Amino acid sequence: MKIGIYGGSFNPIHNGHIYMAKFIVDHLNLDKLLIIPVGIPSHRKNILADANMRLKMCEIAFRNEKKIEVSDIEVKSKDIAFTYDTLLKIIEMYPNNEYYEIIGEDSGAYFHRWKNYKEILKLAKVVILQREGYSTLLKDANILQVKNPFLNFSSTGVREAILKEESIESMVPKEIAEFIKTNKLYKR
Template identity: 35%
Template sequence: MKRIAILGGTFNPIHNGHLHLARQFASLLEAEQVLFIPTSVPPHKAAPDLAEAEDRVAMCRLACEGTPYEVSDLEICRGGPSYTSETLAALKRRYPGYELCFIVGEDMFLTLDRWREPERIYALATICAAPRSAYGLARLEQYAKKIAASGAKTILANIAFLPVSSTMVREAVRDGKDIRGLVPAGVATYIEKKGLYRAVRCNTEQ
């Protein structure tokens, strides 16, 4: 069965670690296609300095220029909280006959049973994960056994961790540091031109 690798997230902003993970899993899975899907509203964490959706999509597209990867605005167009179960169901309808491979990092993988409709997620996609720490693989393997009892299919890969995060990028921007070693050049230029992440925006919604 042909495979599609899917990376979802806020991508606030997308960085070289995301692309590294995509490259490694695309090769491992022999994926026909790789999709980056920026969230509309992240349901699992607060994001007071979240860039506008159009900016995050634009940065993802810049990061994927010159690669075989694609960016989907599926969750942005749907609006509201971006629930993975709904996204995977929509992708399953769009790509019948393909195996969906949903890629997550160590931290998110270890919370899967607390996501909305976890059993539906397990039924729709194979969950792929890589460690972010020296002892991460053992934790992933233990957790994979736990969720297998609920029907989860998993692929774990001991991919070398690239030590970069979106938080690191945003903090570097606020500190006036060069971020060109953390994100693709086009993304760095976009952040500079748009003035993104120079200050944390206060969330005034009640």
Template identity: 30%
Template sequence: MKIGLFFGSFNPIHVGHLIIANSMANHTDLEQVWFVVSPQNPFKKNNSLLHEFDRFTMVERAIAENFKLKATDIEFNLPKPSYTIDTLVVLAEKYPQHEFVLIMGEDNLVQFENWKNYQQILDYYALYVYPRPNTAPHNFKNHPKVKFVEAPLLDISATFIRKLLQENKSIKYLVTEPVEDYIKIKNFYR
């Protein structure tokens, strides 16, 4: 099975994430997209990050009715911060029957050469890249392992959603109802 891996903190998961994952699952040769919930991104500060189990629960709630989307907590038992190459090695060992592909925004491609063992990632894995507005130039436009995939662009960020919640404003339609309900029940991001 060919599986796209969509890494992120998903703090919280929002409709922009879901539209990208669904586009990848339905408009490419991927059979499934797995949301890899990262406990800690080496490039991001950890200040407003919810506990990984809460973020994982929100992802599961958001995708519950879509059999092509799956959540994985594979990084929860790996050393922190999480490095993509280490996760890929563990996934390849655990699921040798699958072919894994990385899904990322073009904005991440700009800094891809700063990733741990990025060349090794490119040697063994394809990258499916969705466009992002105002992306700086990068060296991967014509790379044989990099495939650009059209996906609807929504300029929604988890940072913006957290800000709305802190201001006691509505996040309706920015996240799914099950995620919104969970955030309210748990009183997150206040």
């Protein structure tokens, strides 16, 4: 089985994340794509919305996708989330498969600084999605650079629009916009 692993803060999940998840399932012909919202991030100060709220938004976004599953593996962990550790847990849960770690080119630009990045490359193919303004310098047989459309969406843009009390309906699915409003997320 070909299993993709797409982790991120998803703070909040937006149309770009959703499009790329569906795109990568088709592009790589994956049997399963795991969407993994981070619990406690390893690379930045934790100023994220509540992890369970971000998890719920991901579940709403992908509830009708047969090949896409949202995992709480990092949200329920009390430890800082490192990709390597999560990958080992995924391999334990789904042994003897092909694994594809999906990252954006913004992360690919400094992938060589990730915890145990060489081990990640031995255990999985690292799939790098193009992101405007970034480039990946690291070359390896297990790094796959994907030509994908550039989408002009960002979680930062969604949060900024909310603070300015602007509509976010073009950036996130309607159900996500309603969830954010109902739960008063991203307000100061």
